Amino acid sequence: MVNLHDWIDELCDALDIETEVDEGLLNDLSDLAIENVERVAGPVTTYLLGYAAGTQSAGPEAVERLAALAQSLAEGWDRPAGFVDPLDVDQPVPDDTGVDHSGERFEA
Numbered sequence: 445m446v447n448l449h450d451w452i453d454e455l456c457d458a459l460d461i462e463t464e465v466d467e468g469l470l471n472d473l474s475d476l477a478i479e480n481v482e483r484v485a486g487p488v489t490t491y492l493l494g495y496a497a498g499t500q501s502a503g504p505e506a507v508e509r510l511a512a513l514a515q516s517l518a519e520g521w522d523r524p525a526g527f528v529d530p531l532d533v534d535q536p537v538p539d540d541t542g543v544d545h546s547g548e549r550f551e552a
Contacts, residue, residue: 448467452465452467454478464504466504466507466508469507469508469511470490470493471512473489473493473515473518474486474487474489474490476518476519477489477490477518480518480519481518481521481529481535485518489514491515492514493507493511496510497510
């Protein structure tokens with residue numbers, strides 16, 4: 445039976461990358477995202493953590509800081525699965541072409 449550390453070593457070889465992976469940190473972060481957000485958030489969260497670490501050339505300490513940011517977000521997540529943010533709902537814009545807006549002042 446292959447353990448996770450062996451799998452990571454083999455996968456890194458197959459992907460032709462050299463990196464150290466804290467599988468405990470990734471597992472804990474994945475579990476937290478699954479518990480507080482939704483099931484698919486676990487692997488997506490760890491993928492995005494890896495992507496962020498790669499694009500920022502992050503070393504182990506920086507990866508831990510990035511993971512702490514993700515952990516904080518997941519722990520504070522207050523929207524259950526299926527929640528629809530009212531700001532993200534596509535609603536038709538009313539047609540007000542017949543309304544005279546001349547003289548109105550709008551703040552930007």
